Amino acid sequence: MRFADVIGQQEVKDVLLAQVRAGRLPHALLLTGDTGYGTLALALALASYVMCPQQGDSDSCGECSECIKTDKLIHPDLHFSFPVIKKSSGTTTSDTYLKEWLTQLTSEKYFDLTDWLRTIGTENKQAIIPDDEADNIIRKLSLSAYEGGWKVMVIWLPEKMNGSAANTLLKMLEEPSPKTLFILCSEHPEQLLDTIVSRTQRIDVPPLSVEDLTKALMERRGLDRDTAVSVARVAGGSWLKALKQICDADDSKAMLQCFIQLMRLAYMRDLPGLMKWSEGMTTLTREQQKAYLSYMQQMLRENFIYNFGRSELNFMTPQEADFAYKFARFINERNIIRFAEEFAHAQRDVAGNVNGKTIFFNLALQTIILLRK
Numbered sequence: 001m002r003f004a005d006v007i008g009q010q011e012v013k014d015v016l017l018a019q020v021r022a023g024r025l026p027h028a029l030l031l032t033g034d035t036g037y038g039t040l041a042l043a044l045a046l047a048s049y050v051m052c053p054q055q056g057d058s059d060s061c062g063e064c065s066e067c068i069k070t071d072k073l074i075h076p077d078l079h080f081s082f083p084v085i086k087k088s089s090g091t092t093t094s095d096t097y098l099k100e101w102l103t104q105l106t107s108e109k110y111f112d113l114t115d116w117l118r119t120i121g122t123e124n125k126q127a128i129i130p131d132d133e134a135d136n137i138i139r140k141l142s143l144s145a146y147e148g149g150w151k152v153m154v155i156w157l158p159e160k161m162n163g164s165a166a167n168t169l170l171k172m173l174e175e176p177s178p179k180t181l182f183i184l185c186s187e188h189p190e191q192l193l194d195t196i197v198s199r200t201q202r203i204d205v206p207p208l209s210v211e212d213l214t215k216a217l218m219e220r221r222g223l224d225r226d227t228a229v230s231v232a233r234v235a236g237g238s239w240l241k242a243l244k245q246i247c248d249a250d251d252s253k254a255m256l257q258c259f260i261q262l263m264r265l266a267y268m269r270d271l272p273g274l275m276k277w278s279e280g281m282t283t284l285t286r287e288q289q290k291a292y293l294s295y296m297q298q299m300l301r302e303n304f305i306y307n308f309g310r311s312e313l314n315f316m317t318p319q320e321a322d323f324a325y326k327f328a329r330f331i332n333e334r335n336i337i338r339f340a341e342e343f344a345h346a347q348r349d350v351a352g353n354v355n356g357k358t359i360f361f362n363l364a365l366q367t368i369i370l371l372r373k
Protein backbone atom coordinates (compact mmCIF):
# COMPACT_ATOMS: atom_id res chain seq x y z
CA MET A 1 0.00 0.00 0.00
CA ARG A 2 1.32 3.42 -0.98
CA PHE A 3 0.61 6.76 0.68
CA ALA A 4 -1.31 7.62 -2.49
CA ASP A 5 -3.78 4.84 -1.62
CA VAL A 6 -4.46 6.23 1.86
CA ILE A 7 -7.53 8.47 1.90
CA GLY A 8 -6.79 12.09 2.86
CA GLN A 9 -4.59 12.65 5.97
CA GLN A 10 -2.11 14.77 4.06
CA GLU A 11 -0.78 16.42 7.22
CA VAL A 12 0.00 13.12 8.89
CA LYS A 13 1.61 11.84 5.69
CA ASP A 14 3.78 14.95 5.53
CA VAL A 15 4.96 14.52 9.12
CA LEU A 16 5.86 10.86 8.54
CA LEU A 17 7.59 11.50 5.23
CA ALA A 18 9.61 14.39 6.66
CA GLN A 19 10.83 12.17 9.50
CA VAL A 20 11.94 9.37 7.20
CA ARG A 21 13.65 11.74 4.81
CA ALA A 22 15.50 13.45 7.66
CA GLY A 23 16.53 10.07 9.09
CA ARG A 24 14.69 10.95 12.29
CA LEU A 25 12.09 8.21 12.34
CA PRO A 26 11.58 7.11 15.96
CA HIS A 27 11.82 3.40 16.73
CA ALA A 28 8.18 3.36 17.84
CA LEU A 29 5.23 5.32 16.54
CA LEU A 30 1.82 5.43 18.11
CA LEU A 31 -0.89 6.32 15.63
CA THR A 32 -4.08 7.06 17.50
CA GLY A 33 -7.59 7.34 16.14
CA ASP A 34 -10.26 5.09 14.67
CA THR A 35 -9.06 2.55 12.15
CA GLY A 36 -11.75 4.17 9.98
CA TYR A 37 -9.69 7.39 9.93
CA GLY A 38 -6.87 5.39 8.34
CA THR A 39 -4.38 4.51 11.11
CA LEU A 40 -3.76 1.02 9.79
CA ALA A 41 -3.64 2.19 6.17
CA LEU A 42 -1.05 4.82 7.17
CA ALA A 43 0.98 2.19 9.02
CA LEU A 44 1.07 -0.02 5.93
CA ALA A 45 1.99 2.88 3.66
CA LEU A 46 4.78 3.90 6.03
CA ALA A 47 6.07 0.31 6.19
CA SER A 48 6.18 0.17 2.38
CA TYR A 49 7.92 3.53 2.28
CA VAL A 50 10.74 2.67 4.69
CA MET A 51 11.27 -0.71 3.07
CA CYS A 52 11.38 0.60 -0.50
CA PRO A 53 14.96 1.08 -1.73
CA GLN A 54 13.77 3.42 -4.47
CA GLN A 55 11.51 5.62 -2.37
CA GLY A 56 10.66 9.02 -3.84
CA ASP A 57 10.06 12.21 -1.88
CA SER A 58 6.42 11.49 -1.22
CA ASP A 59 5.84 7.78 -1.75
CA SER A 60 7.30 4.34 -2.22
CA CYS A 61 7.97 3.41 -5.84
CA GLY A 62 5.27 0.73 -5.94
CA GLU A 63 7.23 -1.25 -8.51
CA CYS A 64 10.36 -2.74 -6.93
CA SER A 65 10.36 -6.26 -5.52
CA GLU A 66 10.15 -4.91 -1.93
CA CYS A 67 7.09 -2.85 -2.80
CA ILE A 68 5.43 -5.78 -4.52
CA LYS A 69 6.03 -7.93 -1.44
CA THR A 70 4.77 -5.34 1.04
CA ASP A 71 1.78 -4.69 -1.19
CA LYS A 72 0.92 -8.39 -1.23
CA LEU A 73 1.60 -8.46 2.55
CA ILE A 74 4.16 -11.24 2.07
CA HIS A 75 7.31 -9.26 2.89
CA PRO A 76 9.27 -11.42 5.37
CA ASP A 77 10.26 -8.34 7.41
CA LEU A 78 6.74 -7.01 7.78
CA HIS A 79 5.07 -8.42 10.87
CA PHE A 80 1.66 -8.02 12.43
CA SER A 81 0.23 -8.39 15.87
CA PHE A 82 -3.50 -8.02 16.46
CA PRO A 83 -6.30 -9.13 18.80
CA VAL A 84 -7.56 -12.68 18.49
CA ILE A 85 -9.77 -15.11 20.35
CA LYS A 86 -7.86 -17.49 22.59
CA LYS A 87 -8.20 -21.14 21.55
CA SER A 88 -9.25 -23.48 24.32
CA SER A 89 -6.08 -25.55 24.05
CA GLY A 90 -2.51 -25.01 22.90
CA THR A 91 -0.86 -21.68 22.36
CA THR A 92 -2.71 -18.87 20.64
CA THR A 93 -0.86 -16.04 18.95
CA SER A 94 -1.84 -13.57 16.27
CA ASP A 95 -0.28 -16.00 13.78
CA THR A 96 -2.95 -18.54 14.65
CA TYR A 97 -5.25 -16.27 12.63
CA LEU A 98 -2.69 -14.97 10.15
CA LYS A 99 -4.48 -16.36 7.11
CA GLU A 100 -7.74 -14.64 8.08
CA TRP A 101 -5.83 -11.44 8.89
CA LEU A 102 -4.23 -11.32 5.46
CA THR A 103 -7.59 -12.03 3.84
CA GLN A 104 -9.13 -9.15 5.79
CA LEU A 105 -6.31 -6.73 4.97
CA THR A 106 -6.30 -7.69 1.32
CA SER A 107 -10.00 -7.05 0.92
CA GLU A 108 -10.26 -3.89 3.06
CA LYS A 109 -7.77 -1.92 5.13
CA TYR A 110 -10.43 0.11 6.91
CA PHE A 111 -12.32 -2.08 9.36
CA ASP A 112 -13.10 -2.31 13.04
CA LEU A 113 -12.96 -4.95 15.70
CA THR A 114 -16.52 -6.11 14.92
CA ASP A 115 -15.59 -6.66 11.27
CA TRP A 116 -12.44 -8.46 12.27
CA LEU A 117 -14.24 -10.76 14.70
CA ARG A 118 -16.80 -11.48 12.00
CA THR A 119 -13.95 -12.45 9.67
CA ILE A 120 -12.62 -14.96 12.20
CA GLY A 121 -16.15 -16.12 12.91
CA THR A 122 -16.26 -15.44 16.64
CA GLU A 123 -18.31 -12.31 17.04
CA ASN A 124 -19.53 -12.89 20.55
CA LYS A 125 -16.21 -13.25 22.31
CA GLN A 126 -13.73 -10.81 23.81
CA ALA A 127 -10.68 -10.35 21.64
CA ILE A 128 -7.24 -9.96 23.19
CA ILE A 129 -3.61 -10.01 22.20
CA PRO A 130 -2.75 -13.07 24.30
CA ASP A 131 0.26 -13.70 26.51
CA ASP A 132 1.68 -16.18 24.04
CA GLU A 133 2.03 -13.36 21.56
CA ALA A 134 4.86 -11.81 23.60
CA ASP A 135 7.31 -14.62 22.71
CA ASN A 136 6.07 -14.55 19.16
CA ILE A 137 6.98 -10.87 18.78
CA ILE A 138 10.40 -11.38 20.37
CA ARG A 139 11.11 -14.32 18.12
CA LYS A 140 10.14 -12.49 14.96
CA LEU A 141 12.11 -9.37 15.72
CA SER A 142 15.21 -11.20 16.92
CA LEU A 143 15.64 -12.74 13.47
CA SER A 144 17.86 -10.60 11.32
CA ALA A 145 16.05 -8.88 8.51
CA TYR A 146 15.75 -11.18 5.50
CA GLU A 147 16.26 -8.36 3.10
CA GLY A 148 18.93 -6.62 5.18
CA GLY A 149 16.81 -3.52 5.64
CA TRP A 150 14.12 -2.51 8.09
CA LYS A 151 11.97 -4.81 10.17
CA VAL A 152 8.52 -3.44 10.82
CA MET A 153 6.07 -4.66 13.43
CA VAL A 154 2.56 -3.27 13.06
CA ILE A 155 0.46 -3.74 16.19
CA TRP A 156 -3.23 -3.13 15.66
CA LEU A 157 -5.16 -2.25 18.84
CA PRO A 158 -2.24 -2.64 21.30
CA GLU A 159 -4.75 -1.74 24.06
CA LYS A 160 -6.00 -5.32 23.73
CA MET A 161 -2.69 -6.66 25.07
CA ASN A 162 -2.94 -8.15 28.47
CA GLY A 163 -0.43 -7.73 31.28
CA SER A 164 2.50 -9.88 30.36
CA ALA A 165 2.39 -9.25 26.61
CA ALA A 166 2.23 -5.52 27.34
CA ASN A 167 5.22 -5.79 29.66
CA THR A 168 7.22 -7.62 27.03
CA LEU A 169 6.34 -4.95 24.51
CA LEU A 170 7.44 -2.31 26.99
CA LYS A 171 10.84 -4.02 27.41
CA MET A 172 11.29 -4.12 23.67
CA LEU A 173 10.45 -0.44 23.38
CA GLU A 174 12.91 0.35 26.18
CA GLU A 175 15.75 -1.43 24.40
CA PRO A 176 15.16 -0.69 20.75
CA SER A 177 17.04 -2.70 18.15
CA PRO A 178 18.47 -0.81 15.22
CA LYS A 179 16.38 -0.65 12.07
CA THR A 180 13.35 -2.03 13.84
CA LEU A 181 10.20 0.03 13.63
CA PHE A 182 7.15 -0.49 15.79
CA ILE A 183 3.92 1.07 14.54
CA LEU A 184 1.13 0.90 17.10
CA CYS A 185 -2.36 1.70 15.82
CA SER A 186 -4.52 2.43 18.82
CA GLU A 187 -8.17 3.41 19.04
CA HIS A 188 -8.01 3.80 22.82
CA PRO A 189 -4.54 5.07 23.78
CA GLU A 190 -5.86 5.94 27.25
CA GLN A 191 -6.04 2.19 27.91
CA LEU A 192 -2.33 1.69 27.19
CA LEU A 193 0.31 1.62 29.91
CA ASP A 194 1.67 5.14 30.36
CA THR A 195 5.15 3.68 30.18
CA ILE A 196 4.41 2.30 26.70
CA VAL A 197 2.95 5.59 25.49
CA SER A 198 5.93 7.53 26.78
CA ARG A 199 8.32 5.37 24.77
CA THR A 200 6.58 6.03 21.51
CA GLN A 201 6.13 9.09 19.42
CA ARG A 202 2.43 9.75 19.41
CA ILE A 203 0.74 11.05 16.30
CA ASP A 204 -2.99 11.70 16.54
CA VAL A 205 -4.70 10.79 13.30
CA PRO A 206 -7.73 13.08 13.02
CA PRO A 207 -11.14 12.23 11.53
CA LEU A 208 -11.16 12.52 7.74
CA SER A 209 -12.50 15.79 6.40
CA VAL A 210 -15.87 15.83 4.64
CA GLU A 211 -14.03 16.91 1.48
CA ASP A 212 -11.61 13.99 1.57
CA LEU A 213 -14.41 11.52 2.25
CA THR A 214 -16.56 12.98 -0.52
CA LYS A 215 -13.71 12.75 -3.00
CA ALA A 216 -12.97 9.15 -2.00
CA LEU A 217 -16.63 8.14 -2.25
CA MET A 218 -16.83 9.57 -5.75
CA GLU A 219 -13.54 8.10 -6.94
CA ARG A 220 -13.60 4.73 -5.21
CA ARG A 221 -17.30 3.97 -5.01
CA GLY A 222 -18.63 5.89 -7.99
CA LEU A 223 -21.15 7.96 -6.00
CA ASP A 224 -22.44 11.19 -7.50
CA ARG A 225 -21.39 14.36 -5.71
CA ASP A 226 -24.67 15.01 -3.86
CA THR A 227 -24.93 11.47 -2.51
CA ALA A 228 -21.23 11.45 -1.64
CA VAL A 229 -21.54 14.69 0.32
CA SER A 230 -24.54 13.47 2.30
CA VAL A 231 -22.86 10.15 3.12
CA ALA A 232 -19.61 11.93 4.04
CA ARG A 233 -21.38 14.37 6.33
CA VAL A 234 -22.79 11.65 8.59
CA ALA A 235 -19.68 9.45 8.51
CA GLY A 236 -18.00 11.23 11.43
CA GLY A 237 -14.67 11.33 9.60
CA SER A 238 -14.53 7.58 9.20
CA TRP A 239 -14.19 5.86 5.83
CA LEU A 240 -15.44 2.75 7.53
CA LYS A 241 -18.65 4.45 8.64
CA ALA A 242 -19.08 5.88 5.16
CA LEU A 243 -18.74 2.40 3.67
CA LYS A 244 -21.15 0.98 6.21
CA GLN A 245 -23.77 3.51 5.25
CA ILE A 246 -23.54 2.43 1.65
CA CYS A 247 -23.20 -1.30 2.32
CA ASP A 248 -25.49 -2.12 5.15
CA ALA A 249 -28.08 0.59 5.31
CA ASP A 250 -30.03 -2.16 7.12
CA ASP A 251 -27.74 -2.02 10.15
CA SER A 252 -28.16 1.70 10.69
CA LYS A 253 -31.89 1.39 10.16
CA ALA A 254 -31.95 -1.27 12.88
CA MET A 255 -29.96 0.96 15.23
CA LEU A 256 -32.28 3.91 14.65
CA GLN A 257 -35.32 1.69 15.25
CA CYS A 258 -33.77 0.44 18.46
CA PHE A 259 -33.14 4.01 19.65
CA ILE A 260 -36.66 5.16 18.72
CA GLN A 261 -38.16 2.17 20.50
CA LEU A 262 -36.23 2.83 23.70
CA MET A 263 -37.25 6.50 23.75
CA ARG A 264 -40.92 5.79 23.00
CA LEU A 265 -41.23 3.02 25.58
CA ALA A 266 -39.42 5.10 28.21
CA TYR A 267 -41.65 8.08 27.49
CA MET A 268 -44.74 5.89 27.98
CA ARG A 269 -43.16 4.28 31.08
CA ASP A 270 -43.90 0.92 29.51
CA LEU A 271 -41.94 -1.37 31.84
CA PRO A 272 -42.88 -4.70 30.23
CA GLY A 273 -42.02 -3.18 26.86
CA LEU A 274 -38.67 -1.96 28.18
CA MET A 275 -37.95 -5.39 29.64
CA LYS A 276 -38.51 -6.86 26.17
CA TRP A 277 -36.31 -4.16 24.67
CA SER A 278 -33.51 -5.06 27.14
CA GLU A 279 -33.85 -8.72 26.27
CA GLY A 280 -33.67 -7.85 22.60
CA MET A 281 -30.39 -6.03 23.19
CA THR A 282 -28.88 -9.08 24.83
CA THR A 283 -29.42 -11.11 21.65
CA LEU A 284 -26.85 -8.90 19.92
CA THR A 285 -23.17 -9.74 20.12
CA ARG A 286 -21.17 -7.77 22.64
CA GLU A 287 -19.40 -5.82 19.92
CA GLN A 288 -22.78 -5.00 18.36
CA GLN A 289 -24.08 -3.87 21.74
CA LYS A 290 -21.17 -1.46 22.02
CA ALA A 291 -21.84 -0.22 18.48
CA TYR A 292 -25.55 0.31 19.26
CA LEU A 293 -24.70 2.20 22.44
CA SER A 294 -22.28 4.53 20.71
CA TYR A 295 -24.86 5.10 17.98
CA MET A 296 -27.46 6.01 20.60
CA GLN A 297 -25.04 8.42 22.28
CA GLN A 298 -24.46 10.07 18.93
CA MET A 299 -28.24 10.32 18.40
CA LEU A 300 -28.70 11.98 21.79
CA ARG A 301 -26.08 14.57 20.92
CA GLU A 302 -27.63 15.18 17.52
CA ASN A 303 -31.08 15.61 19.05
CA PHE A 304 -29.71 18.05 21.63
CA ILE A 305 -28.04 20.11 18.91
CA TYR A 306 -31.21 19.96 16.77
CA ASN A 307 -32.88 22.28 19.28
CA PHE A 308 -30.51 25.09 18.37
CA GLY A 309 -31.83 25.17 14.81
CA ARG A 310 -28.33 25.22 13.34
CA SER A 311 -28.61 22.60 10.61
CA GLU A 312 -24.94 22.97 9.62
CA LEU A 313 -24.00 21.49 13.01
CA ASN A 314 -26.32 18.52 12.66
CA PHE A 315 -25.24 15.31 11.01
CA MET A 316 -28.29 13.11 10.57
CA THR A 317 -29.80 11.00 7.84
CA PRO A 318 -33.27 12.10 6.67
CA GLN A 319 -34.85 9.28 8.75
CA GLU A 320 -32.98 10.36 11.86
CA ALA A 321 -33.93 13.99 11.31
CA ASP A 322 -37.53 12.92 10.88
CA PHE A 323 -37.57 11.44 14.36
CA ALA A 324 -35.66 14.41 15.82
CA TYR A 325 -38.36 16.78 14.52
CA LYS A 326 -40.70 15.59 17.26
CA PHE A 327 -38.31 14.10 19.76
CA ALA A 328 -35.44 16.61 20.05
CA ARG A 329 -37.26 18.84 22.57
CA PHE A 330 -36.97 16.06 25.18
CA ILE A 331 -33.17 16.27 25.11
CA ASN A 332 -32.07 19.45 26.79
CA GLU A 333 -29.43 21.07 28.99
CA ARG A 334 -30.98 19.49 32.09
CA ASN A 335 -30.50 15.90 30.96
CA ILE A 336 -27.93 15.70 28.13
CA ILE A 337 -24.89 15.30 30.42
CA ARG A 338 -26.58 12.63 32.54
CA PHE A 339 -27.72 10.83 29.39
CA ALA A 340 -24.17 10.82 28.06
CA GLU A 341 -22.89 9.48 31.39
CA GLU A 342 -25.49 6.72 31.61
CA PHE A 343 -24.84 5.49 28.08
CA ALA A 344 -21.08 5.63 28.52
CA HIS A 345 -21.49 3.73 31.77
CA ALA A 346 -23.53 1.04 30.00
CA GLN A 347 -20.85 0.78 27.35
CA ARG A 348 -18.16 0.20 29.99
CA ASP A 349 -20.33 -2.42 31.65
CA VAL A 350 -20.82 -4.26 28.36
CA ALA A 351 -17.05 -4.31 27.87
CA GLY A 352 -16.62 -5.44 31.45
CA ASN A 353 -18.85 -8.50 31.13
CA VAL A 354 -21.65 -7.33 33.41
CA ASN A 355 -24.94 -9.18 32.86
CA GLY A 356 -26.47 -7.76 29.70
CA LYS A 357 -30.10 -7.75 30.78
CA THR A 358 -29.24 -5.79 33.93
CA ILE A 359 -27.22 -3.23 32.00
CA PHE A 360 -29.93 -2.53 29.47
CA PHE A 361 -32.84 -2.58 31.85
CA ASN A 362 -31.02 -0.14 34.15
CA LEU A 363 -30.34 2.06 31.19
CA ALA A 364 -34.02 1.94 30.24
CA LEU A 365 -35.05 2.95 33.78
CA GLN A 366 -32.59 5.85 33.76
CA THR A 367 -34.02 6.91 30.41
CA ILE A 368 -37.54 7.11 31.92
CA ILE A 369 -36.24 9.39 34.67
CA LEU A 370 -34.07 11.56 32.44
CA LEU A 371 -36.77 12.12 29.83
CA ARG A 372 -38.86 13.80 32.56
CA LYS A 373 -36.17 16.36 33.36
Ligand SMILES: [Zn+2]
Residues within 6 Å of the ligand: 052, 053, 054, 055, 060, 061, 062, 063, 064, 065, 066, 067
Ligand atom coordinates in the same frame (compact mmCIF):
# COMPACT_ATOMS: atom_id res chain seq x y z
ZN1 LIG B 1 9.70 0.27 -4.11
